[in-house]
Amino acid sequence: xxxxSIAIDGHSSCGKSxxxxxxxxxxxxxxxxxxxxxxxxxxxxxxxxxxxIDGQVDLNKLENSLNNINVEFKLNSSGNRETMLNGxxxxxxxxxxxxxxxxxLIGQEKIVRVKLVDLQKKMASQKAVVMDGRDIGTVVIPDxxxxxxxxxxxxxxTNRRYLELQEAGHQISKEEVRDNLVSRDEIDxxxxxxxxxxxxxxxxxxxSNITREEQLAKxxxxxxxxxxx
Ligand code: DC
Numbered sequence: 001x002x003x004x005s006i007a008i009d010g011h012s013s014c015g016k017s018x019x020x021x022x023x024x025x026x027x028x029x030x031x032x033x034x035x036x037x038x039x040x041x042x043x044x045x046x047x048x049x050x051x052x053i054d055g056q057v058d059l060n061k062l063e064n065s066l067n068n069i070n071v072e073f074k075l076n077s078s079g080n081r082e083t084m085l086n087g088x089x090x091x092x093x094x095x096x097x098x099x100x101x102x103x104x105l106i107g108q109e110k111i112v113r114v115k116l117v118d119l120q121k122k123m124a125s126q127k128a129v130v131m132d133g134r135d136i137g138t139v140v141i142p143d144x145x146x147x148x149x150x151x152x153x154x155x156x157x158t159n160r161r162y163l164e165l166q167e168a169g170h171q172i173s174k175e176e177v178r179d180n181l182v183s184r185d186e187i188d189x190x191x192x193x194x195x196x197x198x199x200x201x202x203x204x205x206x207x208s209n210i211t212r213e214e215q216l217a218k219x220x221x222x223x224x225x226x227x228x229x
Contacts, residue, residue: 001227002226002227002228002229003029003127003128003227004127004128004144004145004146004223004226004227005124005127005128005129005131005141005143005144005145005146006020006023006029006129006130006131006144006145006146006147006148006223007131007132007136007137007140007141007144007146007147007148007199007202008020008023008130008131008132008133008136008147008148008150009132009133009134009135009136009137009138009147009148009149009150009196009198009199009202010134010148010149010150010151010196011150011151011152011157011181011185011196012157012180012181012184012185012188013157013158013160013161013181014150014151014152014157014207015150015152015160015207015212015215016035016132016133016150017033017035017132018212019132019148019150019212019215019216019219020033020130020131020132021130022212022216023130023216023219023220023223024129024130026216026220027128027130027220027223027227028128029128029129029130030123030126030128030129030130031081031129031130031131031132032073032120032123032124032129032130032131032132033073033081033083033132033133034116034120034131034132034133034134034136034140035103035132035133035134036073036083036091036094037071037083037116037119037120038103038106038107038112038116039083039090039094039095039099039100039103040069040071040083040084040085040090040094041069041071041106041112041116042094042099042102042103042105042106042107043085043090043093043094043099044065044069044085044086045057045062045102045106046098046099046102048061048065049061050062050065051102051105051106055102055105057105057106057109059109062109062111062112063111066111066112066115068086069085069086069115070084070085070086070087071083071084071085071116071119072084074089076089095168096170097165097170097172097176097177097180100180100184101180103184104183104184104187104188104191105187107134107187107188107191108187108191108192108193109193110192110193113135113193113194117135117139117140117194120133120136120140121140121141124140124141129141134188134194134195134196135194135195135196137149137198137199137201137202138194138197138199139194142199145226146203146222146223146226147199147201147202147203148202148203148204148205148219148222149198149199149202149203149204149205150204150205150207151204151205151206151207152206152207152208153208154178154181154182154185155178156208157181158174158177158178158181159174161177161181162174162177165177203222205218205219
């Protein structure tokens with residue numbers, strides 16, 4: 001059967017990784033969460049005083065450290081992929097709101113993007129991959145057979161994210177969650193280096209008013225059309 005590459009881009013917290021994971025499982029493809037890679041570098045920067053208190057990045061220090069940052073994915077004993085930073089699993093740490101608050105700062109630095117895009121292109125080179133992020137259809141896999149641009153109303157996204165964080169035990173208000181989403185979308189969409197934007201040939205799915213099951217059915221139908229073509 002023909003193997004394809006699937007790129008899923010879109011705004012923060014609109015369910016890209018949920019959809020990408022479900023599709024990868026259904027097709028027996030590899031799932032790559034590129035946001036986790038940016039989050040792992042942001043965490044390294046937080047741990048090593050590369051992000052300075054007032055939200056500035058120490059670029060010299062970042063440049064000198066980049067070769068010492070190794071980000072990869074490993075399967076754990078339950079068969080789930082975990083994000084590894086220099087050999088240590090950081091899968092849950094990188095989801096902390098403190099990391100969410102500064103990850104877009106790190107994602108706008110060209111040296112970080114060059115390193116990660118290169119790694120992501122290698123991961124995608126074998127096809128049979130579902131990759132989610134912000135620049136996958138435009139920069140990382142511009143020749144992906146299927147490109148989906150996922151979006152949802154900001155209040156719907158805020159409510160979903162707020163519930164997720166509550167369930168994970170984080171003390172955070174709805175306003176803080178909303179502010180973080182709005183500010184990340186703003187930084188991600190307006191940065192100079194490969195900003196978040198819909199690829200010309202992407203298919204938009206707005207999931208504000210559809211269930212996860214309906215979304216998955218629609219996306220799988222699009223994938224099957226490409227695989228069978
Ligand atoms: O998908 P996520 O929310 O885990 O991504 C975290 C941040 O990483 C997001 O705010 C922007 C950045 N990012 C990016 O710039 N490019 C990608 N391909 C993926 C994520």
